[in-house]
Amino acid sequence: MWLLDGGDAFGNAHSISSLDDKLMGEYLLKGMGLCGYDAMTLGEEDFRFGETFLAEQIAEADFAFTSANVMRQADELPYATQFFTKTIGDTTVGVIGVLFEEDKEQVEAASAIDGVAVTIEPVLSAIATTQAAMGEVDLVVVLAHMPTTAALELAEELTDTHVVVAAHDQAGPTGQQVNNLVLVSTGYDGKWIGHLDLVVDPEGRLSKANWSSVDLDDSWADDPALAALYQDYLQRLETEAETIVQDIPQETPTGGSYVGSAQCISCHPDQATHWATTQHANAFATLVETNHDYSPSCFPCHTVGFGFIGGFLLPNMTPAMANVQCESCHGAGADHVALPALGFAPPAVTQCTKCHTPDNSPQFDMLTYLPQVQH
Ligand code: HEC
Ligand code: HEC
Ligand code: HEC
Ligand code: HEC
Known part of the structure; x- marks a missing residue:
């Protein structure tokens, strides 16, 4: 061969x-x-x-x-x-x-x-x-x-x-x-x-x-030597995490900056209660379970606001910005929190496929997925 x-x-x-x-x-x-x-x-x-x-x-x-x-x-x-x-x-x-x-x-x-x-x-x-x-x-x-x-x-x-x-x-x-x-x-x-x-x-x-x-899908068991090498890589990511994320530029989002869902809960308790029951509220645990909690390539979709001002950086620096949160779909919330009467830019369904890509969510279908997250 x-x-x-x-x-x-x-x-x-x-x-x-x-x-x-x-x-x-x-x-x-x-x-x-x-x-x-x-x-x-x-x-x-x-x-x-x-x-x-x-x-x-x-x-x-x-x-x-x-x-x-x-x-x-x-x-x-x-x-x-x-x-x-x-x-x-x-x-x-x-x-x-x-x-x-x-x-x-x-x-x-x-x-x-x-x-x-x-x-x-x-x-x-x-x-x-x-x-x-x-x-x-x-x-x-x-x-x-x-x-x-x-x-x-x-x-x-x-x-x-x-x-x-x-x-x-x-x-x-x-x-x-x-x-x-x-x-x-x-x-x-x-x-x-x-x-x-x-x-x-x-x-x-x-x-x-x-x-x-x-x-090369999940039906193939990992080769032990390669799996160990991969864990070694994940460990290096953790050791070098601060240098790695500080190298990623933080853009200013439309909507001011990201503030985190704790800021939304007091005024929108019903939506918050429902959101907490969805997989989105648990998306960072998925990274922890697979030892990817220091992998920046996962953050754009398993956290909120990564790469933007106010958004997620690392689990030890910005724990409140882990998971897929309100602002992942509705956009950065600082301006809205400061002046709620102005409302919010219309969400949200256009955001789904930014994360639910064919590579990462091959089963995605708006008709079956949307009802599961609608509040
Ligand atoms: C101080 C209270 C307050 C806070 C904090 C707050 N909101 Fe609001 N929000 C409102 C009010 C009041 C409205 C209704 C505004 C209107 O349409 O007149 C509203 C409307 C909305 C809407 C609907 C907008 C529309 O035009 O239909 C969304 C979505 C929303 N908020 C999301 C959020 C998110 C996400 C956060 C956290 C980042 C948040 N809100 C924080 C009070 C608040
Ligand atoms: C910021 C990225 C992001 C956005 C935006 C997003 N999702 Fe998700 N979604 C995820 C991630 C990540 C998961 C997997 C969470 C986990 O289990 O770790 C997920 C899981 C789900 C699930 C659960 C799937 C299952 O297998 O149980 C549904 C349903 C879903 N999303 C629907 C939506 C819909 C509908 C929208 C748009 C209105 C949307 N999502 C927007 C990232 C996102
Ligand atoms: C482009 C966005 C995106 C990126 C980047 C991404 N994910 Fe996800 N991930 C998703 C979405 C969306 C889902 C939900 C898929 C579904 O159920 O349809 C998901 C689901 C998962 C699941 C299955 C969760 C469950 O229990 O059902 C795991 C595990 C996972 N992701 C791990 C990772 C890891 C590890 C990384 C980084 C190496 C990563 N993801 C990067 C979007 C992403
Ligand atoms: C997965 C994406 C997603 C997440 C996460 C999300 N929302 Fe929404 N939200 C939507 C969609 C979709 C609508 C329906 C309106 C639309 O599509 O324009 C909506 C509507 C709303 C509205 C308008 C009133 C209503 O219920 O229709 C408010 C207020 C709101 N969301 C607040 C929140 C808050 C607060 C959080 C976090 C605790 C949150 N949302 C998390 C997608 C999301």
């Missing part, structure tokens, strides 16, 4: 905490080492924290980083391993990784911040040069860190290649035959693992490709 990854281990700029992403990235690469990964190619987000950080991770990793078109600016030599080969039995697989040319400026700018500056070379010529350098192998796999649409265009241009793996999109796994090769994409956030069985004829052409993806 060859275990390969298409890149982008360090989250993306849209996530809530870049320091958490950095820590998570470190642990993710350790976890991939434990899983026995063979090689990973570089995505544009792998340069997100500068080249020095990436270089440290590459030095620590138990597997190869390979890229054919990420070059050091200074001497135009490959930044990572130019290609990767591994032989099992009498089959040698050659892996060529490439990074999307359209991310050239982003990667060059990120790598210029600190450490070694890199440049992105054109994909097709980099693959040709690398294939020549690699010589004869039984199977050629191109790890294409780019949108699947771009990988499809690339696949149509390639000869002497058996598999193209597209990685980058926030979309579920896909697979298709393109001329004589198979193009698969891997999904995102580690939710699936792709599985590819290939038969190659004596002329070295792909004669059969069976593609499937395995849904």
Whole structure:
């Protein structure tokens, strides 16, 4: 078995905490080492924290980083391993990784911040040069860190290649035959693992490709070593919590600032009594039970006002702002508390799907969910 990854281990700029992403990235690469990964190619987000950080991770990793078109600016030599080969039995697989040319400026700018500056070379010529350098192998796999649409265009241009793996999109796994090769994409956030069985004829052409993806859902028991590593990561989050949350900017919300539901109860006792019976009032306990009470990535949906003035920071600093509260649906309440007669911006049903996203609440249905929380 060859275990390969298409890149982008360090989250993306849209996530809530870049320091958490950095820590998570470190642990993710350790976890991939434990899983026995063979090689990973570089995505544009792998340069997100500068080249020095990436270089440290590459030095620590138990597997190869390979890229054919990420070059050091200074001497135009490959930044990572130019290609990767591994032989099992009498089959040698050659892996060529490439990074999307359209991310050239982003990667060059990120790598210029600190450490070694890199440049992105054109994909097709980099693959040709690398294939020549690699010589004869039984199977050629191109790890294409780019949108699947771009990988499809690339696949149509390639000869002497058996598999193209597209990685980058926030979309579920896909697979298709393109001329004589198979193009698969891997999904995102580690939710699936792709599985590819290939038969190659004596002329070295792909004669059969069976593609499937395995849904890594709750039916799989955690591997004990990986579970321990994950607990270690959660512990690091707790130890470094103050630094991590202080790095997250606090915006000023519409409505002044967040004040917490204790401020609402005296004037709206009936709504408060009903709210206390809902799961929303208990949402932080869910984090405590799973040891995530210091995980900033959970706070936007399991607390109130995280990332805004007056909102939740950490359980030991702002315990009153834990849980999904009145202001999670109605908006920040300071202005309303100061002048109740002005009323409140109309709630609230438009807020549900900010938290009840397809990823986090796949069963969400307004018709059945709304009556359970209406007061
Ligand atoms: C000092 C009493 C007081 C406090 C404290 C208070 N409210 Fe109100 N609230 C009122 C009054 C009075 C109204 C009715 C205003 C109107 O429509 O004339 C009201 C109306 C509302 C409405 C309906 C608005 C509409 O236009 O239909 C919502 C929602 C609401 N409050 C939520 C809250 C929340 C959430 C808090 C805590 C952050 C809160 N209130 C705190 C007195 C209060
Ligand atoms: C700030 C984020 C947030 C908003 C906004 C929000 N929810 Fe939730 N909701 C949650 C979380 C988190 C849970 C899970 C709580 C737990 O058990 O830990 C939840 C749970 C629920 C549940 C219980 C589901 C179950 O499996 O028992 C219902 C019903 C629900 N929400 C309905 C709504 C509706 C309807 C709205 C909009 C009017 C809404 N929620 C708005 C975060 C939110
Ligand atoms: C984008 C919003 C969002 C984020 C971020 C989020 N959650 Fe949730 N979570 C929800 C919602 C909404 C529900 C309720 C789902 C439902 O019942 O439909 C939920 C439910 C849960 C449940 C099941 C609760 C139960 O007993 O039914 C657990 C466990 C949970 N979340 C843990 C976490 C952890 C741990 C994190 C951070 C790593 C996290 N969540 C981040 C929105 C979110
Ligand atoms: C899960 C989202 C959610 C939470 C949490 C929530 N509300 Fe509401 N609230 C609603 C919705 C939905 C309505 C219905 C009005 C609408 O949709 O415009 C509403 C209506 C209200 C109204 C208007 C009068 C009424 O009952 O229709 C008041 C006052 C109010 N909420 C106060 C509160 C207070 C106080 C809390 C906290 C103790 C709270 N709400 C928590 C969603 C929520």
